[in-house]
Amino acid sequence: MSDDSNDLPEANKLTRTKQKWAREGRFLTGKTSRPNSERLPPGQHLVRDWPVLDLGQQPEIALDQWRLIIDGAVEHPTTLDWAQFQREPSSVKTSDIHCVTTWSRYDNRWTGVSTHDLLDLVMPTPEAQFVILHSYDRYTTNITLADFASEDAIVAHSWEGKPLTREHGGPVRLVVPHLYFWKSAKWLKRIEFVASDARGFWEVNGYHNRADPWKEQRYSND
Numbered sequence: 739m740s741d742d743s744n745d746l747p748e749a750n751k752l753t754r755t756k757q758k759w760a761r762e763g764r765f766l767t768g769k770t771s772r773p774n775s776e777r778l779p780p781g782q783h784l785v786r787d788w789p790v791l792d793l794g795q796q797p798e799i800a801l802d803q804w805r806l807i808i809d810g811a812v813e814h815p816t817t818l819d820w821a822q823f824q825r826e827p828s829s830v831k832t833s834d835i836h837c838v839t840t841w842s843r844y845d846n847r848w849t850g851v852s853t854h855d856l857l858d859l860v861m862p863t864p865e866a867q868f869v870i871l872h873s874y875d876r877y878t879t880n881i882t883l884a885d886f887a888s889e890d891a892i893v894a895h896s897w898e899g900k901p902l903t904r905e906h907g908g909p910v911r912l913v914v915p916h917l918y919f920w921k922s923a924k925w926l927k928r929i930e931f932v933a934s935d936a937r938g939f940w941e942v943n944g945y946h947n948r949a950d951p952w953k954e955q956r957y958s959n960d
């Protein structure tokens with residue numbers, strides 16, 4: 739029997755896996771870089787219920803009236819009605835919510851259309867660097883194109899397999915789970931791609947422009 743542990747099939751498999759991770763840059767960026775002990779961002783506490791937060795006006799949008807406009811710096815500006823939105827590729831993504839008011843909620847299962855698939859549909863032009871989200875309650879928020887395009891981001895119509903309730907932003911809301919939840923626009927109406935950044939409702943009212951919970955980017959950075 740060889741005493742070279744590299745001859746053990748398990749060791750070889752582990753080594754190959756680690757080499758693969760190294761090639762992929764695994765553990766260097768994004769979610770996988772955080773050990774489980776750091777799942778809860780600094781200053782946050784865990785809740786089991788799901789609080790409702792908004793400007794106080796919860797628009798009721800009938801599905802036959804609902805439209806999602808995707809425009810601005812894109813090759814193919816598009817307006818989707820409900821039937822067209824349902825025909826887009828469906829994705830399921832499970833993620834944690836981190837609200838700037840310090841509550842976090844783990845393992846929310848969202849169903850909808852991934853931002854990747856929406857990007858494929860409209861094809862942002864090279865000038866597009868930022869995304870402005872416009873909602874039916876006239877709320878707005880801004881994120882970078884890179885944040886919008888993150889792997890976990892989804893335009894969700896369902897939560898835990900059930901249609902999103904009106905209070906939580908139905909018919910559809912954005913979910914960008916790696917940023918504080920105010921970036922996740924409820925009652926989403928329009929996704930506008932732009933060349934230069936323009937602050938949204940909370941961003942002009944004292945909240946941080948980027949909103950990374952891991953860096954506690956809660957309040958204005960200028």
Ligand SMILES: Nc1nc2c(c(=O)[nH]1)N[C@H]1C(S)=C(S)[C@@H](COP(=O)(O)O)O[C@H]1N2
Nearest residue numbers: 789790791792793873877906920922923924
């Ligand atoms: N259209 C719209 N989206 C919104 C808001 C809003 O007022 N209007 N509030 C934001 C804030 S501050 C938070 S914390 C979350 C709350 O989402 P929830 O009510 O589903 O928990 O929605 C975000 N998206």
Ligand SMILES: [Mo]
Nearest residue numbers: 791837838920
């Ligand atoms: Mo919030």
